[in-house]
Amino acid sequence: MASPVRIAALGGLGEIGMNCLALECEERIAVVDCGLLFPAEPFGVEAISPDLSWLRERRDRVGAVLLTHGHEDHLGALPLLLRDVPVPVYGPRLALALLRPRLEEAGVRADLREVRDGEVVRPGEGSPFAAEFVPVAHSIPDACALSIATPQGLVYHSGDFKIDETPLDGRGTDLSRIEALGREGIRLLLSDSTNADRPGTSLSESEVGPALHGAMEGAPGRIWVACFSSHLHRIQQVADAGRAYGRRLVPVGRSMEESVRLGVELGYLRLAPGQLASFEEARDLRPREACVVVTGTQGEPRSALGRAARGELSGLPVRPGDRVLLSSRFIPGNEVAIGRTVDGLVARGAEVLWEDFRALHASGHAQEEEQRRLVRLCRPGHFLPIHGEMRHLSRHAAHAAAEGLGADRRHVLVDGEVLELSDGGVRRLEERLPSGRVHLARDGGFAAVSEDVVRDRRGLAELGIVLVAVLVDRSTGEPVRSPEIRGRGAAGLSGREAEVAGEVSRAILALPAGERDAASMEREGSLAVRRWFRREVGRRPAVQVVVLSI
Ligand SMILES: [Zn+2]
Structure with missing residues (x-):
């Protein structure tokens, strides 16, 4: 009888991002990817990582991490994992090159082992697994699938x-x-669901080059192209198209500058001598000699494009005659932020083009026809859609059904649910691993921000806060004067502070004299304010009551 294998995602099943999958067999664990998710509504949270406690508690059993490629949603949480679970990381060269500075920033030392296409590695000594790195096309060089x-x-x-x-x-x-x-x-196929709701096939990356070329024609001023910084193939095509019009490539912004430097150094990016220009050099170029490449395709306010749109990119302003190409997809949820950036650019006189007009972008993810083709090639016994929100996972399962996989062979799971492969078959177990989201703020590396703090911030942003200060007589516990009421962002309070103060005083006086300790008075005062707001305004702002005895 062969040992059973259990598979569970700590992230990436039920969301696009924070991908992290664990395989367990004979008390040995292999991890595939360990990424971050970027929140649409930040509230001071810069990133979200999967809850990695299940792996931390089993650190002696974890053999290695297998890294499929260098995107943040696949490797960004590795510093957090490797700090406590110091295991080797096997991955393609570019992925490791992108991971290295993140580990240094977080002060985490790690054993990084570069893997070549087709190489087979054993994730940990005596591991029951052996993983082959199979080359795949994606929006970053060097991406791999794993045949385990x-x-x-x-x-x-x-x-x-x-x-x-x-x-x-x-x-x-x-x-x-x-x-x-x-x-x-293949007993089990796990497949990328990101584009399951897009029919047909994705555009080839090589179709983007001619579109970029066409979109640059006749631009009198600077050309700006925004794309993801790790998309070195795209940057190559931007550089080539720009060169055809006598424009030098000007990477602007920390991540883009770093990525172009790394791309040239590792040979992923081939530029002619003198083709690259620094930010300083670009200021002396005539506008029609520059092709500026930046990040900020999703409307990120701190990106180079975001700053340019607000006129804050001193030395290299966007001017009338400039043309901006957004070489990207508008990721759902980001439309408002992107719209703000585009408005800023247009207000400065730039012409802005995006994929609605031309093939300025090709997705890095398989669409329906490609997903189904993979199912046909793999002819798997069972199918588990990964990397997607619920609607993507279920749509992807439907594609597998259309390829002949019956209901008992398709398994739609979410984070924490466990699929077991045994001699008896493949089935979902009742048990669930602890899974969830950890909110992070940048602090050298990343530090956790607790769920309560995020909830409070969201509440404050939406409904504001009411502050109440009560001075009470130390001996009697009675308010010595009417409580002070202040509101910030709390609608409905202005001009009615005295009413609220009266409610607070009454609530405190309603407490028996022997029970007028500070905690009880704060609790009763706070309840009174909440009741008043619910009744009079129909809203529930945050309330903070402070009682001081004199
Ligand atoms: Zn990716």
Whole structure:
């Protein structure tokens, strides 16, 4: 009898981001990816990581982390994990190069082991798993899928992927290898669901080049192109198109400058001598000699594009005649922020183009036809959609159904739920691993912000706060004068402070004399204010009562 294998996601099943998957067998654990999620409504939270406590409590059993590629939503939480669970990380070269500075910033030392395409690694000594890194096309060079041999057969993890027949670097998804694995027999396919609701196939990355070229034609001023900084293939095409018009490439902003430097150093980015210009050099260039590449495609206010849109990029202002190309998808939820950025750019006289007009962007994720093609190539016994919100996971399962996988072979799970592969079959267990979200604020590395703090901040932002100061006589516990009421952002209070003060006094006096300790008076005062607001205003702002005895 072969040992059972248990698979559970700590993140990435039920959300797009914070991908982290654990495989357990014979009390040994292998982890695939460990990423962050970026909140749409920050409230001082800069990132969200999966709850990693289940792994921390089993640190002696964890053999290694297998990294599929270098995106933040796959590696960003690794400093938090490796700090407590110091295991080797196996991954492609670019992923490790992007991870290294994050570990340094967090002061975490780690054993990083570079893996070549097709290489097989054992995640930890004596591990029952062996993982083969299978090349795939995605929106970052070097991305991989994992074919993991287990005592219960092959588990194929797609990573983030698309099927690009004409990839820019010639390194596409290795369809013949996947087909061979399918013939060998794949017990379980885990596949990227991000674009499950998009029919057809994704555009090839190499179709973006001509579109960029066309969009740059005839621009009298500076060209600005916004894209993700780790998308080195896209940056290559921006550089090439710009060069055709005699424009030098000017990376602006910390992450873009760093990414271009790394891309050139590692050979992912090929630029002609003198093609690259620094921010300082760019100030001396004529506008039509510059092709500025920046981040900020999602309307991030602190990005270079966000600053340019507000006129805060001193030395390199956006001016009439400039043309801005957004080489990206508008990620749902970010439209308002993106709109604000575009408005700012237009107000400064720039012309702004995005993928609605031309093929300025190609997604890095497989769409329906590609997802179904992967199912056909893998011919899996069972199917588990990963990397998506609920609607993406269930749509992806429907695509698998259309490829002939019956209901007993499709498993839609969310974070924490456990799928077990055993000799008896594949089924979801009743048990759940602890999973959840940890809110983080930048602090050298990242520090946790508790759920209560975030809830308070959200409440304060939406409904404001009412502050009440009560001076009471130490011996009698009676208010010596009417309580002071102040509101910040609390609608309905202005001009009615005296009413609220009266409620607070009455509530305190209603307490028996022997029970007028500070905590009780604060509790009763606070209840009275809340009651008043609910009754009179129909809202529930935060309330803070402070009782001082004199
Ligand atoms: Zn990715």
